[in-house]
Amino acid sequence: MKTEILKMILPMAVIAVAVTGAFSSNAMNKNSKAFAIKQGYTxxxxxxxxxxxxxxxxxxxxxxxxxxxxxxxxxxxxPNAATCNVILYKQ
Structure with missing residues (x-):
């Protein structure tokens, strides 16, 4: 009985961990691109x-x-814009 329950629960747990990992790595990629070094102009x-x-x-x-x-x-x-009006912040 225990092995049947384990055989059902283990694949679901593995899938849940895989899905969670996929979403968290995707969020990290988006966050790393969100804040980038920009050229500042006076x-x-x-x-x-x-x-x-x-x-x-x-x-x-x-x-x-x-x-x-x-x-x-x-x-x-x-990069081709003639004006510079975007507020930038210190790194």
Missing amino acids: HTSPSSACNISNQCSDAIGDICTVGLEEQQLFGKTN
């Missing part, structure tokens, strides 16, 4: 060109700045 006004500066992150935290005056750095929505 600009003096919204209409001025973006000047390349330091590396920042898009993970929410302290605002990414540069220099003694702590000038805020911004990112581009895509």
Whole structure:
């Protein structure tokens, strides 16, 4: 009797562990891609060109700045964008 129950429960437990592992590894892959290093740019006004500066992150935290005056750095929505208006954060 015990072996019949074990034969039924063991495959279900193995499948449950496999499914749980698949979902957790998929979530880790998505999280690692979510927060990436981004190029930070400085600009003096919204209409001025973006000047390349330091590396920042898009993970929410302290605002990414540069220099003694702590000038805020911004990112581009895509690499070909003419404006840099995406808020970036320190790595």
